Amino acid sequence: MNIAMVVAKYDETGSSPYLTNELADALTVRGHHVTVLYVDWEAEAEPKVKYREGQTLHVDRTMPRGKGLVAMARKWSLAPLKYLSFGQALSKRYDLAIYYSPLFVAYPLIALNRLKARRKLAVYWDFFPYHQVELGMIPRGPIEKGLHAAELHLLRQMDVIGLMSPKNRESFRRVFGWKDDSRLRLLPIWGGSERLPLREPDAQKYCVFGGQLAPGRNIEALVRAAEFLPADIELRIYGRGPLQPALEALIRERGLKNVRLMGQVSREQYQREIAGAWLGLIITDPNAKTDSFPSKVIDYFRVALPVLAITEEGSDFGSFVQETAQGGRKLHSDDPQQIAAAIAEMVATPQRSEWGRSGHAYYYAHMTADRIAEQVEEMAQAGLESAQ
Known part of the structure; x- marks a missing residue:
């Protein structure tokens, strides 16, 4: 054609x-x-x-x-x-x-x-x-x-x-x-379609979020959740955008030592660094009136990274991650303590590797x-x- x-x-x-x-x-x-x-x-x-x-x-x-x-x-x-x-x-x-x-x-x-x-x-x-x-x-x-x-x-x-x-x-x-x-x-x-290198998680436990730092994406809830994470779990946020000054201020205000704003990096560096993470995070606006399907799940699945999908109640994206691809878990909440508890539980469970493998297999079969x-x-x- x-x-x-x-x-x-x-x-x-x-x-x-x-x-x-x-x-x-x-x-x-x-x-x-x-x-x-x-x-x-x-x-x-x-x-x-x-x-x-x-x-x-x-x-x-x-x-x-x-x-x-x-x-x-x-x-x-x-x-x-x-x-x-x-x-x-x-x-x-x-x-x-x-x-x-x-x-x-x-x-x-x-x-x-x-x-x-x-x-x-x-x-x-x-x-x-x-x-x-x-x-x-x-x-x-x-x-x-x-x-x-x-x-x-x-x-x-x-x-x-x-x-x-x-x-x-x-x-x-x-x-x-x-x-x-x-x-x-x-x-x-x-x-x-090309296969990316896979590797074991780094000794330092860290979770990643990648995307544009813009209002209306509920990224602040992830930063607030870091206050309730175990001391050995770090949150790394990749990307840039107009929300960055507000996130920096929130990190200073809360005195958060376990949150790092990584800035904009090359695609190759991003793929390499998230491959060593323990968990990939996706969060959407709980007040959104239209259903969303965040594209960052692609990057996570390609490197066999298990996913925590924090989405609005009416979205089927969380069900896609947890039930269809079996690549992680869903959570319908923007409460920082509930988010932190879900992150800590997923980082600690041996099932984390199984989620990563399942998401990886689903991606190459269907996406x-x-x-x-x-x-x-x-x-x-x-x-x-x-x-x-």
Whole structure:
């Protein structure tokens, strides 16, 4: 098939691949040609066209971010127009176009039908604009309602919408008032197919959390829980973001010697260091109105790290970890003492190694990019055959 992929995140060097890279590569390995239309929202990439076997990459960038509501509105309105600069790519016809949430970032291509494709697939992870509203990136009120209406219109142009889990599908139906289940498919989040080195846990007992340090992710609850951990268990937090000063202040205020903010490190270093951890931590906002499926579970499973999933009551992610993948335990609480007790219990139990092995096996059986590429291929082929 001739496939177009529209992205706002892509590593053009290939040294620190995003999920978009991994799916594009997996589809290429399966014999398809993938044309990637990449607009860099961080305004760092240089406009270019790059070629490699089985892939064509078109790159452009947005204007600098700016500050304030007006600057944000200008960027969200104008940045998607950059996709129209890819005239060479838009002059062709494709068997399949793959979009990622939010669809609004590519609204000119979809609303104006500028990207010609026989089938359109939306890989839908974050519900726009609700996810952004919950993180404080978009204000509530008329702007939220207008963006919701626009996103729903774009979703209706899709032939298939891939959602991460059954609860995620329920949230999608509720949030968008969606009635046409024939277009909804389960499409798990994915990661690389190559095997990473495994090793025994370090002598120093430490648990890890990796991700963007941003408000609305309940990371503060992990830091508060460290106060109640046994003295020999350390919490290491990887990543950077606007929440970092508040976390540093909380650590100083509580006098926590067992919490380390590791900052942003290379993907290789991160994978190497979490492989020696005793436990991988995942925590979500207990007040979130839409179900989530945190992607950091991929990194943990790939290095056979057992997982404690601390999630909202209505989420099925904890059940996925504990029952489906059998890669750890779930906890529905943001109480620091309960979190600390669960961490201490999991670190102490011999079952920890078994959880790690189970999560690792599940990942390579069901969640690698090549497995997902196969599913995407089947979705596209089924639609193309029925249209003939």
